[in-house]
Amino acid sequence: MKPYSFSLFFLLLIASGCAEKPNSVGNDLPGKEGEFAILYDTIVTTRVATYRTSFSPGTGLSNLAGRIAPGEEAITLLNFIPGGTIDSLDGASIDTVELFMTVNYRYFTVPPPVLFNIVEVKGSWKQSTFMIDAMPGLPLENSVLGTFSDTMKFASRISAQITDTAAIRRWALSYYDTSSSIPDFYGFAVRARTGDTTGMVGFSTFGNSTAYVPSLFIRYTKNGRRDSLTFISGEDTYGIISTVVPALHQLTVRGAFGIRSKVYFNHRLLLDTVNTGTQTILNKAVLELTLDTLASSFGGFSPDTISALLGISDTDLDKSDSTVFAFGLKKNAAAGQLRVYAFDVTKIVDRWVQSTVPNNGITLRWAAEFGTAEKAVFYSRTDSSIVKQPKLLVTYSKK
Amino acid sequence: MKKISFLLCIVSFAFAGKGSVYSRYGVGEVNMFMSGKNIGMGNTGIALFGETHINLLNPASTASISRTILAASYQFRNFTSEDANGKSIFGTGNISSFALAFPVYEQKKMVLSLGLFPYSSVAYEMQKRQTVGGNQVAQTLDGRGGITSAQLSLSYAVNSDVTLGVTTQYLFGSIYRDQAITFLTGNIFGGSFIETDSYSGVGLTLGGIYSGIDKALGFSDTKSMNLGATLFTGSSMSLDKQSLRNYYTGQDTSATNDLSVDLPFGVTVGLAYLKNKTVYAADLQFQHWASFAVNGITPAEMQNSFRLGAGVEFLPSSDFVGDEIYKRLSYRFGGYVLRSNLELMGESINEIGASAGMTFPMSAETRVHLALEYGIRGTTSSSLVKDSMFRFSISVSASELMFIQPPIE
Numbered sequence: 001m002k003p004y005s006f007s008l009f010f011l012l013l014i015a016s017g018c019a020e021k022p023n024s025v026g027n028d029l030p031g032k033e034g035e036f037a038i039l040y041d042t043i044v045t046t047r048v049a050t051y052r053t054s055f056s057p058g059t060g061l062s063n064l065a066g067r068i069a070p071g072e073e074a075i076t077l078l079n080f081i082p083g084g085t086i087d088s089l090d091g092a093s094i095d096t097v098e099l100f101m102t103v104n105y106r107y108f109t110v111p112p113p114v115l116f117n118i119v120e121v122k123g124s125w126k127q128s129t130f131m132i133d134a135m136p137g138l139p140l141e142n143s144v145l146g147t148f149s150d151t152m153k154f155a156s157r158i159s160a161q162i163t164d165t166a167a168i169r170r171w172a173l174s175y176y177d178t179s180s181s182i183p184d185f186y187g188f189a190v191r192a193r194t195g196d197t198t199g200m201v202g203f204s205t206f207g208n209s210t211a212y213v214p215s216l217f218i219r220y221t222k223n224g225r226r227d228s229l230t231f232i233s234g235e236d237t238y239g240i241i242s243t244v245v246p247a248l249h250q251l252t253v254r255g256a257f258g259i260r261s262k263v264y265f266n267h268r269l270l271l272d273t274v275n276t277g278t279q280t281i282l283n284k285a286v287l288e289l290t291l292d293t294l295a296s297s298f299g300g301f302s303p304d305t306i307s308a309l310l311g312i313s314d315t316d317l318d319k320s321d322s323t324v325f326a327f328g329l330k331k332n333a334a335a336g337q338l339r340v341y342a343f344d345v346t347k348i349v350d351r352w353v354q355s356t357v358p359n360n361g362i363t364l365r366w367a368a369e370f371g372t373a374e375k376a377v378f379y380s381r382t383d384s385s386i387v388k389q390p391k392l393l394v395t396y397s398k399k
Numbered sequence: 400m401k402k403i404s405f406l407l408c409i410v411s412f413a414f415a416g417k418g419s420v421y422s423r424y425g426v427g428e429v430n431m432f433m434s435g436k437n438i439g440m441g442n443t444g445i446a447l448f449g450e451t452h453i454n455l456l457n458p459a460s461t462a463s464i465s466r467t468i469l470a471a472s473y474q475f476r477n478f479t480s481e482d483a484n485g486k487s488i489f490g491t492g493n494i495s496s497f498a499l500a501f502p503v504y505e506q507k508k509m510v511l512s513l514g515l516f517p518y519s520s521v522a523y524e525m526q527k528r529q530t531v532g533g534n535q536v537a538q539t540l541d542g543r544g545g546i547t548s549a550q551l552s553l554s555y556a557v558n559s560d561v562t563l564g565v566t567t568q569y570l571f572g573s574i575y576r577d578q579a580i581t582f583l584t585g586n587i588f589g590g591s592f593i594e595t596d597s598y599s600g601v602g603l604t605l606g607g608i609y610s611g612i613d614k615a616l617g618f619s620d621t622k623s624m625n626l627g628a629t630l631f632t633g634s635s636m637s638l639d640k641q642s643l644r645n646y647y648t649g650q651d652t653s654a655t656n657d658l659s660v661d662l663p664f665g666v667t668v669g670l671a672y673l674k675n676k677t678v679y680a681a682d683l684q685f686q687h688w689a690s691f692a693v694n695g696i697t698p699a700e701m702q703n704s705f706r707l708g709a710g711v712e713f714l715p716s717s718d719f720v721g722d723e724i725y726k727r728l729s730y731r732f733g734g735y736v737l738r739s740n741l742e743l744m745g746e747s748i749n750e751i752g753a754s755a756g757m758t759f760p761m762s763a764e765t766r767v768h769l770a771l772e773y774g775i776r777g778t779t780s781s782s783l784v785k786d787s788m789f790r791f792s793i794s795v796s797a798s799e800l801m802f803i804q805p806p807i808e
Contacts, residue, residue: 354649
């Protein structure tokens with residue numbers, strides 16, 4: 001036997017050993033202990049809760065004003081904080097004042113144009129601390145300083161003349177004359193005219209880019225010379241006055257008004273002491289909520305995305321971990337079919353399965369909660385149709 | 400070229416892995432391989448002495464070794480596995496044993512031998528496809544590894560008829576069982592689970608050969624027949640189990656270190672008969688797998704195993720180095736039936752096979768043993784798997800005068 005023949009022979013043996021891929025032979029043999037079974041289950045809710053919470057919307061990019069339905073109103077608050085140029089108004093006569101704002105959200109219940117009045121705020125507030133439900137306690141002047149009347153097209157720059165220049169004088173005086181005898185000026189409020197169901201409009205805040213921020217344009221005469229000033233910085237926020245009690249029997253999520261919900265699921269899979277021993281792998285968890293389209297209201301303008309967050313407390317309904325979340329989107333459905341929101345909540349449920357955190361439910365809130373006023377109402381666990389009830393669809397593998 | 404050949408051998412060892420799906424159970428497929436010489440005779444040899452090779456079947460059988468012998472074996476295996484779902488063909492090869500034996504006290508035929516060979520092997524790869532929640536999922540099951548026996552044997556001749564031997568086996572090794580779950584549709588996280596079982600324990604095999612049992616019983620005037628027997632004591636092994644699990648939000652490992660495995664005892668009995676340069680041999684092996692247990696629990700599929708093997712060897716007509724090569728060849732044939740240690744779906748997994756082999760001298764001190772074996776295991780009925788196995792074995796035994804003090808002039 002020549003030396004290379006021996007090597008060639010081994011090479012052939014090796015090659016024949018690599019020739020085949022595994023296939024399904026042996027699948028019918030009894031499974032061995034330790035083999036994962038892959039399972040799919042539908043888990044129904046054990047508990048739901050809808051509640052109203054309060055938040056400070058001052059850090060948002062949109063301030064709301066208007067009224068979608070009677071008994072509820074959003075009011076925008078503005079306070080221009082001038083720089084050193086305010087001294088120019090010392091000894092000057094104010095000729096005209098114009099307030100400019102930019103529309104960045106709208107939800108109309110009546111055809112435009114719509115009217116928003118500008119009134120003076122008579123109480124103290126701070127952008128960083130003002131809560132949406134603090135509005136009823138904030139006094140507002142009844143007399144109207146000016147009125148926005150516009151079609152409120154998206155991104156349009158709207159303006160209103162402030163005819164009562166005395167109010168502007170008091171505002172300016174409070175900044176260039178700091179003597180204690182000068183009364184504080186607390187800013188302006190933009191609100192729907194009393195009785196009007198205008199719909200809801202969002203105005204760009206001071207936090208937006210310069211072209212869209214609120215601005216106060218003042219023409220004045222001083223020493224016989226006419227000049228003008230524009231102020232574009234300040235504080236702003238909005239608040240809500242609502243006498244409508246949210247429908248707590250259903251799952252409701254609404255932006256602006258701070259209406260959130262919580263859903264709870266209970267299943268062996270979600271109880272961790274069980275899974276630690278059985279080595280469960282969660283493959284996917286999808287939360288499905290069916291929309292009650294009649295009870296819901298969508299402006300058709302803003303994204304209709306809803307957030308699902310990991311609940312971290314059973315005693316505090318609203319306590320959640322905002323870093324563990326999922327977005328819910330409306331699944332496509334043909335006309336007449338149920339509209340379902342689907343949330344990929346694998347990241348949340350896996351924490352329950354792996355015992356990282358206790359199962360304290362899933363918090364639902366509007367994704368753009370600060371700047372929109374849409375309302376999504378979902379069928380709850382009390383609905384007679386099981387198909388419509390909230391459910392968690394889980395695919396998991398366990399030994 | 401010799402170096403390349405050696406490297407190829409090593410590479411082929413690295414490829415070792417794929418085999419029968421039956422190796423999923425217990426500690427895997429229990430190895431019957433000892434040497435090419437034994438395999439050629441239906442893997443018999445309990446009552447056979449080896450003079451030019453190391454017979455690992457019975458520790459007493461090394462007593463007739465008068466020179467230092469180094470032996471190594473390579474085996475290539477080809478499996479065709481089939482069931483109602485289809486057919487798989489796997490081929491793999493690896494170095495399957497090393498052994499070294501040398502006499503230490505010739506008057507009492509005390510021969511010390513060291514051996515390293517696989518006690519069991521796990522080698523399977525399967526893929527299950529199913530639809531779960533409307534999504535296609537593929538589950539891959541992959542097992543590899545096995546238990547290796549590192550052993551030390553000593554033979555001892557009580558008298559001219561009775562030879563005894565003892566083997567101490569250190570059993571060790573790891574079995575890896577991996578699972579991967581892959582969803583083929585849907586944006587779904589799969590996952591994987593890797594389990595490593597590490598075994599270690601000590602076992603003892605006692606053996607004996609009675610030479611000339613025919614004469615002792617009055618059947619013959621010459622010593623032509625040997626009776627051999629071995630007893631494997633079993634082993635209480637420790638099992639360290641470690642798991643690595645990949646899940647959606649992370650990965651974790653867990654380890655369990657206080658498990659035990661009871662490897663069951665076994666006995667073998669064999670006969671060998673020499674007449675007209677022809678050796679006839681038959682062995683019966685039994686192992687009490689019904690008492691195999693992991694942490695005190697016996698898997699439902701385990702049953703006692705029996706093996707009956709028989710073979711014949713035609714010895715060379717001449718041992719003289721100067722004679723033609725064909726006169727110095729020996730030929731073997733054999734067969735076996737095996738009731739394996741598995742009972743699945745209510746059926747015993749049985750095996751039947753036939754073998755042939757030959758030995759030719761490479762030099763005055765070196766023998767090459769070749770063996771071919773073909774066997775069928777299992778059945779395609781009752782949702783079981785039928786394995787058609789082809790095995791080719793090469794064993795090389797090289798002897799030398801070592802450790803023997805030359806006579807003083």
